[in-house]
Amino acid sequence: MIDTVLTWFALYGVQTLFVALFAGQTGIIPVPTTIILLTVGTMLVDKTVAPINVFLSCLSGAILGDQFGYAIGRAGGPAFAAYLADSRWGKMFKRAEMYSLKWGAIGVFFSRWLVSPVGPYLNYLVGMTGLPWLRFTIMSACGEAVWIAGFLAIGYGFSASITSIDSLVANVSFFIGGLVATLFFWSRVKRSLAKSKAGKRL
Missing domain, CATH: 1.20.5 (Single alpha-helices involved in coiled-coils or other helix-helix interfaces)
Structure with missing residues (x-):
């Protein structure tokens, strides 16, 4: 998966990162987004692409993926919750539910970078529970910015010293x-x- 994304990144540019981050944040396709960010961060040392373009493409893809999950959750309601609980994502959805009950709205921010595996499933959950869209969007965007900038910077900073x-x-x-x-x-x-x-x- 990572090799495919990086190959497409070399061929088609930052649009590939937009698609990868969008897909990863929907939770439907298992995309190793954090590893992709770290790897792309190491590639920024070559200065073949502007870091700001990489950051904005990743950020816009991630935010749109979050919005997708929120919209589906808001539209689907209890029926969609029952579907998720019984699906192969049920275990992760339960984790997201427990996390949401404990942390509330601020949990959206932390789920973007501190406990990122539950983030995509939390999008559906907060959509179902009626968290206001503006609050969700602000928390989501801020959290995604921290996550993307942080892991790109880590990859960039350690590119010369990691094996x-x-x-x-x-x-x-x-x-x-x-x-x-x-x-x-x-x-x-x-x-x-x-x-x-x-x-x-x-």
Whole structure:
């Protein structure tokens, strides 16, 4: 998949990235979008294409993919939710549902880059639950911009020192996983301290 996208990128330019990001954000086609961004980031060192053109093509494709999911969710409603729950995407849809219940609207922003696997399925879910379109669009666009700019920059910055894109992906995934674990641990510590203080007052 990645080799195909990169070949098309070399032949047809940034339009290929637009299509790849759109397809990936719909969740219908399993496109390794994060790895594509990292790989394209390493290619920006050659300066054969303007980074701003790459960024805008990726961003517009990702936002349009988000809008597609939101619109389908809004139009389909409960019937579409039942279809997703029973389909091969059911497990990921359940994860998106639990994530949405916990984080609400701000979760759309974080799902674009911090927990990106649930992002495409969250689009359908928030469309079904009636999250206002403008709020969704703002959160989606800001999150996608962070995700795309961040991973293109990481690929660009590490292009001279990595031996393979797989090692970079592993390191980035480890960092993000560590960050999430740290935030989770810190929230539990704060909750425990709050309960301890409340108990002392009683």
